[in-house]
Amino acid sequence: MDRLTATFHALADPTRRAILARLSSGTASVTELTKPFAMSMPAISKHLKVLERAQLITRGRDAQLRPCNLEGARLKEASDWVEQYRHIWEARFDRLDAYLKEIQAKPAAARKTKKRKP
Amino acid sequence: MDRLTATFHALADPTRRAILARLSSGTASVTELTKPFAMSMPAISKHLKVLERAQLITRGRDAQLRPCNLEGARLKEASDWVEQYRHIWEARFDRLDAYLKEIQAKPAAARKTKKRKP
DNA sequence: TTTGTATTTAACCAATTGGTTCAATACGTT
């Protein structure tokens, strides 16, 4: 599985996104991460493994605890990929903008030339 | 499935991402979209259904053709979500920047106060 | 009306997912 696929796959789950949200305010143990969810600890452990495989988090050691940390690199890659398409979601406004400029600049008669098959 | 989950799930596949890339340069039929892939048309049709359910594409009608169009709205949502974490992938440089400023501003002796348990 | 082209649906398959429970491991404390 390539990196972008692994990243998007890891992000395609609300539990995992909530875990990342929690980690954005600092390190947390598996137990801490489990608390907000109506879910067993092994279930969270599996989600963490997915996030770790995708390199969205790293894990340390502190006695029995396995503290999790958010990593930015893969999020940046995802951001860069999506940004490629920025012109797509801005195009709508570009076209609207162009239209507004057009009706402001030209008199009504001039605009009639736009009709199809005149 | 919530919208962000549907979006990221749809993006978590290289074939579907390639389809979006193709559509970013304009409308295409299912047959056109199938050509670049070593994959049957029904397989592509399924991918398109996933993309359509996620509202990443819309589809029209032109005789027997079902032309596909890229839609920006959900990509923007994904972008907005990821941008929340921008400070995470920029933090590394922030800290490096802070460190560089520090060693530039302070003499070596002053920095020694940073030692643990002095 | 037949034929050809574009696309979807149906039925199937192996692999993966997201959850469970119970057992095993790892470590600190008593």
Next chain:
DNA sequence: AACGTATTGAACCAATTGGTTAAATACAAA
């Protein structure tokens, strides 16, 4: 050494995924 806490692993399950092939549908052209 025994106990308690934190975490992972193993075995299991139902649902979903990503692909296949073959059949059905929709429309245009002859």
